Amino acid sequence: MIDLYAWNTPNGRKISVALEEMGLPYRVVPVDITKGRQFDPAFLAISPNNRIPAIVDPDGPDGEPFSVFESGAILVYLGEKTGRFLPGDRRLRVAVLEWLMWQMGGFGPMPGQVHHFLTVDEADRAYGLARYLKETRRLYGVLDRRLAGVEFVAGPLSVADFAILGWAWRHERHQVDLADYPHVKRWYEALMERPAVKRGFAVALG
Structure with missing residues (x-):
């Protein structure tokens, strides 16, 4: 175990x-x-x-x-x-790794900064919060464009989806309305209905 x-x-x-x-x-x-x-x-x-x-x-x-x-x-x-x-086919595998790295490098660190700046004094947080909110919303836009053409981020369901889902789960804390990102919303709701x-x-x- x-x-x-x-x-x-x-x-x-x-x-x-x-x-x-x-x-x-x-x-x-x-x-x-x-x-x-x-x-x-x-x-x-x-x-x-x-x-x-x-x-x-x-x-x-x-x-x-x-x-x-x-x-x-x-x-x-x-x-x-x-x-x-995690597909064995190299083309499919690279797509999974691309989106996994996208999450690790951006869609995690940026929302994480939003989490941080929401906890500090208003005077201290204004610049940082505006900066990271903007970048977080840009990343949601990247994800939305990707999901416009595929069911899951790398084609088939993969570890990349699980990685991104862990952060999309906190979209309300990011001050992001998924209604603004309809393809992300569809993907998120479908994943959250899976029994596992x-x-x-x-x-x-x-």
Whole structure:
């Protein structure tokens, strides 16, 4: 059984959704980031960057326990382990990796800054919040244009969808109305109706 070290964040949800969709048994090990538990030495041994999520797979590539940190790396590892949601065909695989990297590099860091600046004093946050809101909305527009022509971001359902969904789940906190992005709205609502996705969001991460 895989141990999932996580908290109730978009990056944690990416992995719980993927594990549910892949049908892999797992156990949640909450890492309470509100109390600084991500800095505990035991967790540092699993996640050198002191960030959640991380996993420990007792049945690693060589049959020995294997830890993986960084949500994108975890999704690739799980996709390769199961042979699901990460195509073997090189063209399809590259499309999945493109959109996974898009999420990791933009559709996560930018909304994350919005989350931060919404918590600071009005005088301090005005410039930063305006900057990151603009970029976050631009990224929703990129995603909307992509989804105008495909059902899922890379064609077939993939780990890239799970990665992006973890952040789109917080669209209200980003101050984004999905009605402004109809293709994202269609994609989001369809994914959130999937039984495994529902389970992935329902599981207690902390």
